[in-house]
Amino acid sequence: MADRYLSLTGTAPGRFLTRRLGLPQPAALHRWSPDRPALDGPVFHLTAGPSSLGLAPVLARTGLTVTTRRPEDTVGDPADGSARPAAVVLDATGVRDVDTLAGVHAALHPVVRSVAPSGRIVVLGAPLDPADHHQSAAQQALEGFTRSLGKEIGGGRTVNLVRLTDAGAAGSTLRFLLSPRSAYVSGQVIDVLAAAGSAPQADARQADPGRPLAGRTALVTGAARGIGAAVAETLARDGARVVVLDVPQAEQDARSLADRLGGTALTLDVTAADAGERIAAELPDGLDVLVHNAGVTRDRRLVNMPAERWSSVLDVNLASVLRTTDALLAKGTLRPGGRIVATASIAGLAGNAGQTNYGASKAGIVGLVRSLAPRALAEHGVTVNAVAPGFIETRMTAAIPLFLREVGRRMNSLAQGGLPVDVAETTAWLADPASGAVNGQVVRVCGQSLLGA
Ligand code: NAD
Numbered sequence: 104m105a106d107r108y109l110s111l112t113g114t115a116p117g118r119f120l121t122r123r124l125g126l127p128q129p130a131a132l133h134r135w136s137p138d139r140p141a142l143d144g145p146v147f148h149l150t151a152g153p154s155s156l157g158l159a160p161v162l163a164r165t166g167l168t169v170t171t172r173r174p175e176d177t178v179g180d181p182a183d184g185s186a187r188p189a190a191v192v193l194d195a196t197g198v199r200d201v202d203t204l205a206g207v208h209a210a211l212h213p214v215v216r217s218v219a220p221s222g223r224i225v226v227l228g229a230p231l232d233p234a235d236h237h238q239s240a241a242q243q244a245l246e247g248f249t250r251s252l253g254k255e256i257g258g259g260r261t262v263n264l265v266r267l268t269d270a271g272a273a274g275s276t277l278r279f280l281l282s283p284r285s286a287y288v289s290g291q292v293i294d295v296l297a298a299a300g301s302a303p304q305a306d307a308r309q310a311d312p313g314r315p316l317a318g319r320t321a322l323v324t325g326a327a328r329g330i331g332a333a334v335a336e337t338l339a340r341d342g343a344r345v346v347v348l349d350v351p352q353a354e355q356d357a358r359s360l361a362d363r364l365g366g367t368a369l370t371l372d373v374t375a376a377d378a379g380e381r382i383a384a385e386l387p388d389g390l391d392v393l394v395h396n397a398g399v400t401r402d403r404r405l406v407n408m409p410a411e412r413w414s415s416v417l418d419v420n421l422a423s424v425l426r427t428t429d430a431l432l433a434k435g436t437l438r439p440g441g442r443i444v445a446t447a448s449i450a451g452l453a454g455n456a457g458q459t460n461y462g463a464s465k466a467g468i469v470g471l472v473r474s475l476a477p478r479a480l481a482e483h484g485v486t487v488n489a490v491a492p493g494f495i496e497t498r499m500t501a502a503i504p505l506f507l508r509e510v511g512r513r514m515n516s517l518a519q520g521g522l523p524v525d526v527a528e529t530t531a532w533l534a535d536p537a538s539g540a541v542n543g544q545v546v547r548v549c550g551q552s553l554l555g556a
Contacts, residue, residue, distance in 0.1 A: 106512060108513075129513075134284075134525070143219065144167075144219050146165065146168070146169055147170050149172050154194045157271075158194055159171070161270045167189065168186075188214065188217060188219065191214055191222075193211060198238075207248060221259040224263075229268065230268065245264055263285075263291045269295075273540065279532035284528035287548055288525070289550060293541070293546060297480060297486070297542035297543070316391075316531075319342070320344045320345075320388070320389070321390075321393075323348065327349035327356035333523035333526065333527040335361075337524065341531050344366055345366035347360050348370070349368075350370065354370045373397050379430025383430065389437070390438065390441065392441065394446075395446055398448075398464075399415065399416055401461075402458055413460045416461055417467075421463075428487075432485065435483075440484055442486050442538070443485060444489065444530045445488075446491075447465045448465040448491055449552050451463075452491060465491070469491075487543065488544045490526055490545075490548055491545050491547045492549065493548065493550060514552060514554065518550075
């Protein structure tokens with residue numbers, strides 16, 4: 104279902120009219136494409152407080168031109184001829200108290216106006232120090248700062264916070280956030296704190312950054328259509344051999360997608376008791392990336408919800424994810440260096456009327472990820488993360504009545520719905536062999552939905 108309002112505000116008269124009426128102003132987002140794969144301008148590297156992060160070589164590998172600015176540098180107006188930044192990275196890892204926090208304002212206040220449309224602001228923070236409440240207060244302040252700036256900046260620009268200790272381990276995360284691939288990811292706080300060394304081959308594929316998944320096998324459940332199909336396509340673009348899994352009724356779509364991607368189709372119902380065994384049997388050489396995407400809704404208010412509606416949603420969205428994950432880890436099908444990406448939803452974080460079953464199942468995914476992630480990494484060398492989509496333009500959301508659909512689309516900082524490819528790009532970043540230090544994270548792909556934190 105095309106977003107006609109977005110098309111309207113893309114025209115001069117439409118923009119004039121909707122501005123006069125005080126209506127939302129969604130900007131056409133710059134997404135990755137082969138002919139426009141990178142942001143269109145330099146990245147400014149700013150610092151607030153002292154820093155020993157060693158960010159320069161990591162930023163150099165983003166492919167963007169890096170302009171390093173010291174806090175005392177005065178910043179020219181874009182009109183003075185200096186190039187407009189497409190991105191700003193603010194290293195605030197050295198912020199330890201309210202005084203040094205002022206460096207965040209000092210660094211960003213002069214440049215924020217000049218960030219190009221669809222530009223990126225990435226704030227880098229440090230983990231909270233439990234022994235230092237001044238440091239914890241100042242570092243937690245970065246979260247409120249980031250989310251507030253994301254809500255006010257507009258123009259398709261995004262603002263995210265990454266907490267890290269090792270710039271090298273955050274390379275894939277910075278490449279993702281400083282690229283058009285993260286167009287619909289804003290207002291997120293991402294911890295890149297796992298010991299990357301515990302995931303073998305964590306950064307082994309730097310030789311071919313365009314195809315980080317070359318030589319790897321990925322399986323995507325519910326991949327015959329919608330978000331799952333986009334995930335399969337994006338992982339194949341990044342070099343993976345993809346197994347397209349869906350129910351037998353979707354066999355034709357699954358096969359034609361698999362043929363197009365040079366992969367294979369596997370038809371089975373993920374709720375089958377032996378689903379894990381059948382997947383393992385299909386992949387005797389092992390699996391590197393497991394994407395739990397299959398999901399269903401059976402909406403009804405609790406007062407009208409029969410037990411069958413509850414259990415069918417819990418079974419597809421949560422119980423089957425637990426069962427197949429357990430089976431594939433126990434059998435060693437998921438190889439060391441492997442990646443599990445599960446699919447949550449903002450309905451699981453913020454709750455949604457008529458979706459007690461769905462919200463419970465998706466919140467359950469968050470619990471699964473947080474509990475399993477440290478153990479799966481320590482015992483199997485496998486990371487476990489989740490994507491939590493907001494309003495994504497798919498058949499699922501096309502079925503929502505017009506008024507509610509419009510509200511769903513606009514109630515986020517980018518004032519538009521996301522596309523399946525936005526979830527797919529986020530999944531591809533989490534699946535990257537270089538993302539070994541990203542573990543136990545739930546990353547929302549929601550344009551910074553106004554629902555939930
Ligand atoms: P969709 O209905 O278009 O596609 C879901 C796919 O999963 C279908 O191909 C379906 O056949 C398959 N599937 C369903 N049950 C299955 C089973 N038992 N075994 C194997 N395959 C099964 O849905 P979508 O919009 O692409 O959503 C994909 C995922 O993203 C789901 O987990 C959904 O809950 C989640 N999500 C979607 C949105 C959104 O806005 N579309 C928002 C938040 C979360």
